[in-house]
Amino acid sequence: KLGGYGLIRISPLLNPHPSTLLLPIMVMALWGILMTSSICLRQTDLKALIAYSSVSHMGLVAAAIMSQTPWGMTGAMTLMIAHGLTSSALFTLANTNYERTHTRTLLLVRGLQLIFPLLSTWWLLTNLTNMALPPSINLVGELLIITALFNWSPPSIILTGIGTLITASYSLYMFLMTQRGSISTQFQSFYPTHTREHLILALHLFPLGLLIIKPALISGLFT
Numbered sequence: 611k612l613g614g615y616g617l618i619r620i621s622p623l624l625n626p627h628p629s630t631l632l633l634p635i636m637v638m639a640l641w642g643i644l645m646t647s648s649i650c651l652r653q654t655d656l657k658a659l660i661a662y663s664s665v666s667h668m669g670l671v672a673a674a675i676m677s678q679t680p681w682g683m684t685g686a687m688t689l690m691i692a693h694g695l696t697s698s699a700l701f702t703l704a705n706t707n708y709e710r711t712h713t714r715t716l717l718l719v720r721g722l723q724l725i726f727p728l729l730s731t732w733w734l735l736t737n738l739t740n741m742a743l744p745p746s747i748n749l750v751g752e753l754l755i756i757t758a759l760f761n762w763s764p765p766s767i768i769l770t771g772i773g774t775l776i777t778a779s780y781s782l783y784m785f786l787m788t789q790r791g792s793i794s795t796q797f798q799s800f801y802p803t804h805t806r807e808h809l810i811l812a813l814h815l816f817p818l819g820l821l822i823i824k825p826a827l828i829s830g831l832f833t
Contacts, residue, residue, distance in 0.1 A: 611690045614668065617675045618683065624676075632676045636762075639676070640769045643669035647776035651783065656707065656714045659784055660700045663740065666777065667693045670770070674755040677762050685754025691828050692739075692747040692818060699736045699814035703729070706807050707788065710800045716784075720791035729803050730789045732811045739818060741781040742774070747821040747828075 624631050646666040653659040671689055674682040704714070706729060711719050723730040742748040752774065759766040821827060 611694050614671045614675065614686060614690045617672060618686070621675050621678060624678075632678070636673045636676045636759075639669045639673035640759075640766060640773075642666075643673075643773040644769060644776070647773050647780065650780035651776065653780075654716050656704045656716055656719070656784070656788065657701070658714075659716075659780065660697065660704060663700070663777070663780065664693065664697045666773065667697075670752065670755050670773070673766075674758055677758045679758050679761065681754050681761070682758035685751045685758060687751075688747060688825070688828050689751030689755060692751055692821070695814050695818050696736060696739045696748065699732075699811055700740065702807070702810055702814065703733055703736060706803065711797065716787040718794050718796070719788055721789070721793035723789040724793065725800055726803055728808065732808070732815070733785055733789055735815055736811075737781045737785040739815070741778040745822050747818055747825055750825050 643666050646662045646669065650659050650662045650666065653662065667689060671686045674686040674689075676682075707719055707722065708714055713719060739746045739748055742752045756767065756770045756774075759770055
């Protein structure tokens with residue numbers, strides 16, 4: 611997100627030569643969305659999956675900033691704030707799993723919904739937000755970005771559309787692999803979740819809920 615802010619600050623300097631400098635960056639960003647999203651579908655490490663998910667979303671942000679339009683800038687800022695909270699919540703959830711299972715391998719951490727139903731609810735809400743389910747603020751950012759990129763080049767809707775579908779696929783894959791199925795026989799017991807863990811997750815998701823009610827807090831920055 612700091613890199614995204616840096617792009618916003620230096621992007622006006624690229625205005626004299628938009629075709630020669632911005633086009634390669636935007637094409638690489640759009641192609642990077644597909645590549646990193648596809649990598650997520652093949653991941654077996656939970657933290658690596660979440661990290662590649664962040665890289666995929668930042669590809670959208672980079673392309674939107676390079677579009678040099680108010681819609682693109684607004685969408686980039688909205689998605690950076692929304693995904694900053696969502697990605698941090700996902701890493702927090704991955705850490706709560708790791709503290710109890712001592713492994714990040716998805717095949718070994720299945721079936722935790724039966725043991726931690728409240729934690730599974732946090733997993734569900736965070737994954738739904740990560741895939742930009744309505745009415746999340748992530749959807750607002752992605753719609754603004756996709757519209758700005760379509761206005762720049764109509765064929766870009768193909769790449770952004772496929773990237774959105776893959777994002778939904780690996781988000782569901784991450785939730786199902788960690789929460790559903792049978793528990794591995796190597797685990798004998800788990801200690802319960804703490805109040806501080808639920809408080810941390812609430813402080814991630816409640817701001818996202820408040821931004822749904824009043825998205826103008828961040829969407830009005832560049833309009």
